[in-house]
Amino acid sequence: ELQLLESGGGFVQPGGSLRLSCAASGFTFSSYAMSWVRQAPGKGLEWVSLLGSGGGDTYYADSVKGRFTISRDVSKTTLYLQINNLKDDDTAVYYCARGRGARYPESRTFDYWGQGTLVTVSS
């Protein structure tokens, strides 16, 4: 069964850092693009970042560019999101999501999602 399991969320002060993890299983991890999508309390979905299937191409939302870094460890079938210089606006549930495929356009729509991990930024 395909599974995506996020972890690493928590309570952090503004300016702090966190690393989110997404453990993937049930599919060939290296063959798919992966993304992070977040939802702030009471708000809609916001795409955050995408990692191409080759592991080298990365894309970011303007709101997180320069502060967030997406990466993966294929041997551990785990996707990561390093979040630095956290701001109050980063408070959200963070979901990892699998792209439908390796290439455009399939890579940019998301057919499997995890249950999310909550990041709370507050002083």
Add this chain to the structure above:
Amino acid sequence: IQLTQSPSSLSASVGDRVTITCRASQGIGSNLAWYQHKPGKAPNLLIYAASTLLSGVPSRFSGSGSGTDFTLTISSLQPEDFATYYCQQFHNFPLTFGGGTKVEIK
């Protein structure tokens, strides 16, 4: 690319036909997807490429449109369809979602 969904919420009864619209700030061809999201759950992809139903999604869901104007239609609303629906464009980075349409029980 900004996506504007309307309405932001609606009340409907089981069996009703429901239509949600999504307008893009510039042309995106057919590069639009629709998701269903229930509280505390992971979002579900329903439709991609504006009108292609994902395998396993009930046929009461349908999508149409191209360019800047798109529509999600639920032909006969079922109890399990009460949720928030989002459109998403994948024409350009940054990928963007619409603001959502909450479908509530009348």
